[in-house]
Amino acid sequence: MDFANKIVIITGGAGGLGTGVTEAYLKAGAVVIVPYIYDEKWEALRDKNTALANNLIGFKVNVLDEQEVENFIDKVIQKYKRVDVLVNLVGGFFSGVNIADLELDQWNKMMNLNMTSAFLCTKHVLPHMISEKYGKIVNIGSKAALNGMKDMSAYGAAKAAVVNFTEALAAEVKQHNINSNAIVPSIIDTDANRKSMPDADYSKWLKPESIARVILFLTSEDAKDITGAVLPIKGVN
Numbered sequence: 001m002d003f004a005n006k007i008v009i010i011t012g013g014a015g016g017l018g019t020g021v022t023e024a025y026l027k028a029g030a031v032v033i034v035p036y037i038y039d040e041k042w043e044a045l046r047d048k049n050t051a052l053a054n055n056l057i058g059f060k061v062n063v064l065d066e067q068e069v070e071n072f073i074d075k076v077i078q079k080y081k082r083v084d085v086l087v088n089l090v091g092g093f094f095s096g097v098n099i100a101d102l103e104l105d106q107w108n109k110m111m112n113l114n115m116t117s118a119f120l121c122t123k124h125v126l127p128h129m130i131s132e133k134y135g136k137i138v139n140i141g142s143k144a145a146l147n148g149m150k151d152m153s154a155y156g157a158a159k160a161a162v163v164n165f166t167e168a169l170a171a172e173v174k175q176h177n178i179n180s181n182a183i184v185p186s187i188i189d190t191d192a193n194r195k196s197m198p199d200a201d202y203s204k205w206l207k208p209e210s211i212a213r214v215i216l217f218l219t220s221e222d223a224k225d226i227t228g229a230v231l232p233i234k235g236v237n
Contacts, residue, residue: 001220004029007080008219011063011121012089014041016190017140019048020208021087024216026052031080035061035072035121063090063117066124073124085136085219086125088118095152107154114158115165122169126178135178136219139166141230143186163230170228179227181218185211186234206235 008025012018013034025032026049034057036042042058049056061072076083092113094106118139129135144152145159163182170180187193187205194202214233217223 001028001216001222003085003216003220006030006084007033007076007082008085008087009033009035009076009083009121009125010087010089011035011117012091013087014038014045014058015089016193017188017208017211018089019045021089021212021215022056023049024209024212025085026055028216029055030085031055031057033057033059033076033080035059035063037062063121064112066120069120070124073121073128077128082132082134083125083128084134086121086129086138087215087219088121088137088139090114090117091140092155094155095149098151099153102154110154110158111161114155115161118162119165122165126173129178130173130176133177135173135176137166137169137178137180138215138218139163139180139182141166141182141184143184143232143234145184146230146232166230167228174227179218179223181223181226181229181231183211183214183218184230184232204235206233210235 003025008030010018010022010032013022014036022032022034022045032055036058046053046056059072062068090113092110094110122137139162141163142159144156145163148156166180166182173180185206188208211233
């Protein structure tokens with residue numbers, strides 16, 4: 001797939017899944033813009049992609065702060081004039097506490113990381129996509145969004161909100177030639193997941209590179225007629 005000259009924002013683009021997605025877009029020719037919080041993660045991403053460094057741009061942004069998000073998007077528009085693709089990968093995982101014992105801070109953290117981040121970035125990108133009459137947006141859900149799981153209520157509810165938000169967005173913007181879709185992966189093979197589940201069989205987990213190919217497809221012209229989709233990615237193992 002060819003993304004030459006496409007302007008792509010990937011939130012969480014320096015994270016476990018995001019690194020694979022960022023690399024895939026860079027190899028496809030895109031200009032990739034990554035808002036980040038942690039300097040060491042950004043530096044590791046940049047160092048890993050030195051051959052394509054001219055097309056990899058980083059901005060230090062807290063995507064939970066609306067003013068920072070608005071300023072970030074304004075800077076991108078000033079430099080590149082448009083945003084073609086937004087991939088909302090920022091998120092967080094929390095489990096192991098039942099509803100009766102769940103703290104409000106734990107609930108809010110899941111909602112903010114998984115839903116508010118996607119909302120704010122979408123809100124401030126959307127007017128520019130509408131102006132261009134073109135855009136592709138992909139959000140990341142979870143199988144916990146589709147089926148409630150014990151001791152995972154805050155995470156599952158947040159991801160369910162992401163799915164509903166994606167569908168509502170698709171209905172609102174389809175007349176502007178903007179696609180909104182969500183992927184719903186099973187367990188992803190990242191360092192964080194390996195640390196949290198050290199005894200698991202990693203060979204059965206989804207690889208970031210595999211998920212990246214699905215995301216690239218959903219934001220390509222081959223998928224121009226797909227919007228409002230919630231696509232499970234379960235793997236075959």
